[in-house]
Amino acid sequence: MLKVAIIGPGLVGGALLEQLVAHAKSQFFATLPISVVGLINSKKMAVTPTPFPEADLTNWKAAILGATAAPANLASFVEQLAQLPGPVALVDCTASDSVASQYPSWLTKGLSIVTPNKKAFSNDYALYHKIKEISSSPSGPFVYHESTVGAGLPVLSTLNDLVRTGDRIVKIEGIFSGTLSYLFNNFSIPGAASTFSECVAVAKASGYTEPDPRDDLNGMDVARKVTILGRCAGLDIGTDTLPVENIVPEALRTVTTADEFMQRLPEFDEHFKELNEQALAAGSVLRYVGLVDVRGGQSAVKLMRYSLDHPFASLKGSDNIIAFTTERFPNPLIIQGAGAGDDVTAFGIFSDLIRIAERVGLQRVHL
Amino acid sequence: MLKVAIIGPGLVGGALLEQLVAHAKSQFFATLPISVVGLINSKKMAVTPTPFPEADLTNWKAAILGATAAPANLASFVEQLAQLPGPVALVDCTASDSVASQYPSWLTKGLSIVTPNKKAFSNDYALYHKIKEISSSPSGPFVYHESTVGAGLPVLSTLNDLVRTGDRIVKIEGIFSGTLSYLFNNFSIPGAASTFSECVAVAKASGYTEPDPRDDLNGMDVARKVTILGRCAGLDIGTDTLPVENIVPEALRTVTTADEFMQRLPEFDEHFKELNEQALAAGSVLRYVGLVDVRGGQSAVKLMRYSLDHPFASLKGSDNIIAFTTERFPNPLIIQGAGAGDDVTAFGIFSDLIRIAERVGLQRVHL
Secondary structure, three states: OEEEEEEOOOHHHHHHHHHHHHHHOOHHHHOOOEEEEEEEOOOEEEEOOOOOOHHHHOOHHHHOOOOOOEEOOHHHHHHHHHHOOOOEEEEEOOOOHHHHOOHHHHHHOOOEEEOOOOHHHHOOHHHHHHHHHHOOOOOOOOEEOHHHOOOOOOHHHHHHHHHHOOOOEEEEEEEOOHHHHHHHHHHOOOOOOOOHHHHHHHHHHOOOOOOOOHHHHOOHHHHHHHHHHHHHOOOOOOOOOOOEOOOOOHHHOOOOOHHHHHHHHHHHHHHHHHHHHHHHHOOEEEEEEEEEOOOOOOOEEEEEEEEOOOOOOOOOOOEEEEEEEEOOOOOOEEEEEEOOOHHHHHHHHHHHHHHHHHHOHHHHHHO | OEEEEEEOOOHHHHHHHHHHHHHHOOHHHHOOOEEEEEEEOOOEEEEOOOOOOHHHHOOHHHHOOOOOOEEOOHHHHHHHHHHOOOOEEEEEOOOOHHHHOOHHHHHHOOOEEEOOOOHHHHOOHHHHHHHHHHOOOOOOOOEEOHHHOOOOOOOHHHHHHHHHOOOOEEEEEEEOOHHHHHHHHHHOOOOOOOOHHHHHHHHHHOOOOOOOOHHHHOOHHHHHHHHHHHHHOOOOOOOOOOOEOOOOOHHHOOOOOHHHHHHHHHHHHHHHHHHHHHHHHOOEEEEEEEEEOOOOOOOEEEEEEEEOOOOOOOOOOOEEEEEEEEOOOOOOEEEEEEOOOHHHHHHHHHHHHHHHHHHOHHHHHHO
């Protein structure tokens, strides 16, 4: 039995709870039992030695974290989980730096970690290294973070398999932002008629962007994903040194509000139109990509051109696409599909939890 | 320590041995030690309680299976391995039905199985079911067969993750034959000028086909892969009931030799040219695909048309491509890349061995 506790159960955590409740009723639960024993949000928390009943989980906000729950205290929450018998995995659904910085201490207490939170793996290298060091024992605890890149797409598991089996990564190239995928898939295709600012406005209205679209257009989210992939491929890179092309026009970087930014963005439509027309005239389209250049040392985040028959050019909607070029795969191994969304992010977390449940399977037999 | 024995070490097994020797020298061996303790081919065999030294493995044909080795006896080989302490995985690199039929008895002896041999998973359902039943215990032994579909591409692991986490598969559609991928990628693209028979001749001369290309064109290899995927998705399907479009012209199915087949194939170029021109006139190309139609019940292997902006249309070389359409991925999750070749097949086997090594990690600690 793998016991699971969720930190910051919001949309993704809620989707995960739904999937776990369905799992508990499925045939797979018999061989891979996973149960929820803890929930904490910014206000309340609850830990239980016996798993929460299904009825409470389907109504967790009121039934588990309602008015009668204890006040939130992360240190005490973790301490109580560490006292439970058997393996426990903490799922960090926050995007918090300070939560991520505590992973080493939690691992030291024997707690495994699964998370879509990119911070621990893309901030300073010392934290990353410490986490990898503690979690590299074959007897656990374990750290899995598939959902930090491409949500549930099998990106990190594939990269890890390539690296561990001795393949040599040449480069990893991809469209890692659902927002920027959607934007350029619509703005830069033959025959498209919308201006860049119109595309951004539609993306914002459809909920594809951050509240302030500059948080997507500045490339920092992509830079974090490139950092994570690069480190998994053995590079010592970080967002502080990676060249990142910020496509927010310089004059708009300092305006105060998102509204003002949106209002003034049309002033720069001519600039983007020109870039796009140059690309199209050359039989190409524009795509905003992250590049982990293991061989060439030119890792970067930038706007690039791809010819119309390239897989990046035919991408649809807000899909992600990741191409691994390696010694064994000179014609790259490519993975594409939805790289954002609550259900697919929860799917990635759940797959990671299953990997841990499989790895502690024998512990369950022996203990 | 996971002990590995290889049945039928030929090109794929040889590639695997090379990768394992490199692994033994890498940083990953410390946490995931995998060693080779047995080799058997049609003539000779050798089993050792302590792993074969690296020098012997790099020269295995002479050093391990040379004249002084014992005569091959599969039953005795398996028996000796079952007597070794600790976990042992058998790698079946044959394509043999009779070897595959012995998996249940090997599993009962506690031996895990990893294989690119499709037979056990695509023949009668009873054998498949028996294997799944014995290997579903969380404490092992384990069966992994990633390389049976798309070689080392993460196809079955992804499908298993989707199914186990409760996603609902709508359909799985793909180009599963490197040979037929190569053929139609070259024959059916706008502007291509070669006849169908010329494309087959080039593919044959380049080593992309079976010695008799009819063994590719009859679709049976694709049917086996569709069966494996369908069963992993929960369908009770088999090659005996699956509709398979055999694109070998009927008049050429009974000619005796591959040479005669090749000589007479040009008689049918007009037929293929017509099909192709019809497709191209409709803005499409021809691709030979396998379809697991979980929702609609119309699973099949057949020649289909895809519009030019479909990912199947822009496939290159002899790559495979697999699209999973599910409830969570209505816009499909797609995986593409080399789906045949010794190195990438060995990579798939090695990844499976690592999964087993991870799952027995605690056993190593406890025993």
